[in-house]
Amino acid sequence: MGNNAIIGQSGGPTAVINSTLAGVLQACMARGARTIYGMSHGIEGLLEEHVVNLSDTLGSEMDIELLKRTPASYLGTCRYKLPDVTQQPEVYEKIFAILDKLDIGYFFYIGGNDSMDTIAKLSEYGRVTRSDIRFMGVPKTIDNDLALTDHTPGFGSAAKYIGVVMKEIIRDATCYGNKYVTIVEIMGRNAGWLTAAAALARGEDCEGVNLICLPEIPFHIDRFLAKVEQMQKEQNSVVIAVSEGVKLPDGRYVCELSDDARFVDAFGHRKLTGTARYLSNLVANNIDTLTRSIELSTLQRCAGHLTSRTDITEAYQVGGAAAKAAFEGETGKMVALRRISNDPYQVTTELVNVLDVANVEKKVPVDWVNSYRTDMTSEFLQYARPLIQAELTPMYINGLTRHIQRPI
Amino acid sequence: MGNNAIIGQSGGPTAVINSTLAGVLQACMARGARTIYGMSHGIEGLLEEHVVNLSDTLGSEMDIELLKRTPASYLGTCRYKLPDVTQQPEVYEKIFAILDKLDIGYFFYIGGNDSMDTIAKLSEYGRVTRSDIRFMGVPKTIDNDLALTDHTPGFGSAAKYIGVVMKEIIRDATCYGNKYVTIVEIMGRNAGWLTAAAALARGEDCEGVNLICLPEIPFHIDRFLAKVEQMQKEQNSVVIAVSEGVKLPDGRYVCELSDDARFVDAFGHRKLTGTARYLSNLVANNIDTLTRSIELSTLQRCAGHLTSRTDITEAYQVGGAAAKAAFEGETGKMVALRRISNDPYQVTTELVNVLDVANVEKKVPVDWVNSYRTDMTSEFLQYARPLIQAELTPMYINGLTRHIQRPI
Numbered sequence: 001m002g003n004n005a006i007i008g009q010s011g012g013p014t015a016v017i018n019s020t021l022a023g024v025l026q027a028c029m030a031r032g033a034r035t036i037y038g039m040s041h042g043i044e045g046l047l048e049e050h051v052v053n054l055s056d057t058l059g060s061e062m063d064i065e066l067l068k069r070t071p072a073s074y075l076g077t078c079r080y081k082l083p084d085v086t087q088q089p090e091v092y093e094k095i096f097a098i099l100d101k102l103d104i105g106y107f108f109y110i111g112g113n114d115s116m117d118t119i120a121k122l123s124e125y126g127r128v129t130r131s132d133i134r135f136m137g138v139p140k141t142i143d144n145d146l147a148l149t150d151h152t153p154g155f156g157s158a159a160k161y162i163g164v165v166m167k168e169i170i171r172d173a174t175c176y177g178n179k180y181v182t183i184v185e186i187m188g189r190n191a192g193w194l195t196a197a198a199a200l201a202r203g204e205d206c207e208g209v210n211l212i213c214l215p216e217i218p219f220h221i222d223r224f225l226a227k228v229e230q231m232q233k234e235q236n237s238v239v240i241a242v243s244e245g246v247k248l249p250d251g252r253y254v255c256e257l258s259d260d261a262r263f264v265d266a267f268g269h270r271k272l273t274g275t276a277r278y279l280s281n282l283v284a285n286n287i288d289t290l291t292r293s294i295e296l297s298t299l300q301r302c303a304g305h306l307t308s309r310t311d312i313t314e315a316y317q318v319g320g321a322a323a324k325a326a327f328e329g330e331t332g333k334m335v336a337l338r339r340i341s342n343d344p345y346q347v348t349t350e351l352v353n354v355l356d357v358a359n360v361e362k363k364v365p366v367d368w369v370n371s372y373r374t375d376m377t378s379e380f381l382q383y384a385r386p387l388i389q390a391e392l393t394p395m396y397i398n399g400l401t402r403h404i405q406r407p408i
Numbered sequence: 409m410g411n412n413a414i415i416g417q418s419g420g421p422t423a424v425i426n427s428t429l430a431g432v433l434q435a436c437m438a439r440g441a442r443t444i445y446g447m448s449h450g451i452e453g454l455l456e457e458h459v460v461n462l463s464d465t466l467g468s469e470m471d472i473e474l475l476k477r478t479p480a481s482y483l484g485t486c487r488y489k490l491p492d493v494t495q496q497p498e499v500y501e502k503i504f505a506i507l508d509k510l511d512i513g514y515f516f517y518i519g520g521n522d523s524m525d526t527i528a529k530l531s532e533y534g535r536v537t538r539s540d541i542r543f544m545g546v547p548k549t550i551d552n553d554l555a556l557t558d559h560t561p562g563f564g565s566a567a568k569y570i571g572v573v574m575k576e577i578i579r580d581a582t583c584y585g586n587k588y589v590t591i592v593e594i595m596g597r598n599a600g601w602l603t604a605a606a607a608l609a610r611g612e613d614c615e616g617v618n619l620i621c622l623p624e625i626p627f628h629i630d631r632f633l634a635k636v637e638q639m640q641k642e643q644n645s646v647v648i649a650v651s652e653g654v655k656l657p658d659g660r661y662v663c664e665l666s667d668d669a670r671f672v673d674a675f676g677h678r679k680l681t682g683t684a685r686y687l688s689n690l691v692a693n694n695i696d697t698l699t700r701s702i703e704l705s706t707l708q709r710c711a712g713h714l715t716s717r718t719d720i721t722e723a724y725q726v727g728g729a730a731a732k733a734a735f736e737g738e739t740g741k742m743v744a745l746r747r748i749s750n751d752p753y754q755v756t757t758e759l760v761n762v763l764d765v766a767n768v769e770k771k772v773p774v775d776w777v778n779s780y781r782t783d784m785t786s787e788f789l790q791y792a793r794p795l796i797q798a799e800l801t802p803m804y805i806n807g808l809t810r811h812i813q814r815p816i
Binding site for chain 1: 480585
């Protein structure tokens with residue numbers, strides 16, 4: 001049984017993925033791991049033996065506090081899909097040889113669906129080869145699309161960012177007093193959780209978003225234009241939240257209608273962008289109004305200056321729970337969050353089989369969208385509101401938020 | 409001499425324009441103005457007698473605190489250019505008749521170059537017609553392009569937002585470790601102050617932005633591509649801040665090369681957008697790298713959740729100084745900020761002739777750009793750094809920042 005632990009971060013950045021790193025790290029230290037390594041750029045870096053000794057680089061309490069306030073992956077990330085073991089067994093042999101050389105007993109991978117696929121494959125290979133290394137998945141994604149967990153660390157902070165920013169956009173858009181359609185594009189390829197979070201903006205001090213378009217609901221161009229025209233008659237400013245992944249009834253992404261360059265990554269994901277710009281031009285060409293499109297782009301996933309304290313805390317806790325489980329002998333599992341009650345909001349962690357999470361996408365329940373297909377229901381708000389509560393005070397130094405940089 | 413005061417907000421929103429409103433309002437109250445009105449949507453609303461009684465709607469201390477934290481114009485704004493008095497004297501007659509009817513003695517207009525044009529015209533008309541109404545301009549613009557003032561309220565908060573967000577974008581862009589060019593489009597039609605603020609991101613914990621392109625420096629497509637290619641050889645992640653208003657040597661805006669729809673407002677301003685997208689596609693087509701374009705869009709001018717306390721305080725103070733001056737008999741003036749020293753940072757207010765400010769654009773001194781035309785010099789950093797210092801704590805209620813909504 002190896003004495004050391006290794007941690008990797010994978011997939012898209014979030015504002016709280018480094019809190020999870022802190023949680024795994026500190027729990028491993030507390031449980032007596034001798035050396036704790038970090039993979040530089042996930043499994044891809046590990047394959048080239050690019051690792052850092054975290055016991056050295058994150059030694060002080062201040063380092064840990066800065067880590068919690070630093071967005072994106074401190075260790076670097078990757079989008080590397082492990083090949084099938086029957087086709088390229090040499091990749092697995094190489095990884096396990098490196099892990100043995102580093103005397104690894106505990107392997108943690110923080111990420112989303114694709115990362116859980118990595119954990120599933122490695123733990124299965126470990127089982128077959130009778131390795132005693134324990135492989136644990138730790139959930140992370142702003143998209144909130146992982147199965148078997150109430151929600152994912154990263155979602156709460158991105159949702160809070162979207163709520164705050166939508167309120168600001170609404171204030172900005174209404175102040176001219178003229179006819180004005182603002183279309184805001186929000187991340188989420190096939191699951192509309194983040195776009196739905198735009199519904200949080202409505203409140204005592206804010207009229208809220210006027211239309212929310214999720215990828216779960218087929219997008220009809222003609223009905224969209226009719227709705228916008230109707231809303232524009234009732235009020236001057238119309239603010240619309242649209243997912244980058246909204247699809248036509250025939251299954252094509254709306255952004256495929258635009259002329260933007262596209263790109264396919266190793267997982268076959270298309271780079272979706274230009275939806276809001278396309279729809280904004282469409283509205284401008286069909287309705288007598290001014291339009292503006294806003295892409296929240298990477299700002300929504302790396303806003304370390306505006307995070308949910310609830311999310312930061314849970315991100316840390318799933319890290320600690322993963323370390324605890326590994327040291328207690330578990331492998332091939334992912335830590336999940338289970339909601340005990342909404343009011344008061346209470347959650348606990350539990351373990352789920354990583355195979356049941358890998359490559360599955362959890363979508364927004366269609367009955368959480370109102371019957372007019374314009375807004376979210378109160379069920380969604382009750383689900384999402386607890387996740388955005390409270391703040392972690394950023395550390396401002398010389399006017400700017402302070403981060404910690406990863407070792408090169 | 410009228411007993412009442414009236415306040416208008418004009419031009420593009422900022423995160424601190426409502427602090428200035430609070431400053432004018434409270435100083436007018438303290439000096440004994442009987443009723444204080446707000447113009448709904450500036451001079452355009454005034455012409456239709458759309459005014460609100462601010463003594464009623466902003467009566468409590470809590471209202472004032474919320475007002476300071478609410479971005480965009482509480483009163484609503486407009487982009488209305490007053491016609492020449494010789495061509496349409498009836499517009500002036502109408503405005504002065506309305507002001508007399510409201511028993512106005514003090515007229516405040518919070519805005520940028522165009523708004524100072526309004527004050528210049530009204531005070532001149534007042535002088536000629538021997539009106540005793542006092543007309544005061546109060547500076548406001550994120551663009552920082554007003555003459556005769558060290559800087560403008562609104563700039564510091566937008567610059568702070570840009571500094572914070574660029575740091576986050578840099579963390580996000582570097583974490584993949586692959587070749588990646590990120591181009592961030594920042595507001596500023598002809599003056600590059602805000603784009604220059606991207607230089608603030610560099611520090612102990614951040615490698616900083618790699619290239620800054622201001623509208624003051626002619627933009628050569630070929631040199632730009634050569635620089636990016638060179639930088640890409642030296643590092644994987646290249647982050648570029650580009651002004652929406654960068655121009656080719658022949659004077660055309662770079663965004664005119666793109667296919668985006670354009671629009672011209674009453675002041676003849678073109679809507680500039682698509683610069684980053686165009687350049688990002690250009691890079692993708694010429695250099696072997698991934699690219700991403702990010703438009704900070706209205707987010708940079710309405711980020712009430714991330715303001716500079718220095719800016720908020722100065723915004724309030726110029727409002728108070730304007731009221732003081734008006735009550736002391738001044739007219740046709742704008743309050744300016746004069747920097748007394750950099751270290752320690754000290755400013756005072758002074759009055760300048762509004763005619764000397766109207767329709768003039770203050771640009772970034774070209775010798776504040778380094779000789780390679782890639783970055784700002786230390787002179788710029790010494791100028792800008794004091795303006796982003798300290799924070800105003802947002803009021804978070806139920807997870808989101810709280811605002812005050814304007815009366816309909």
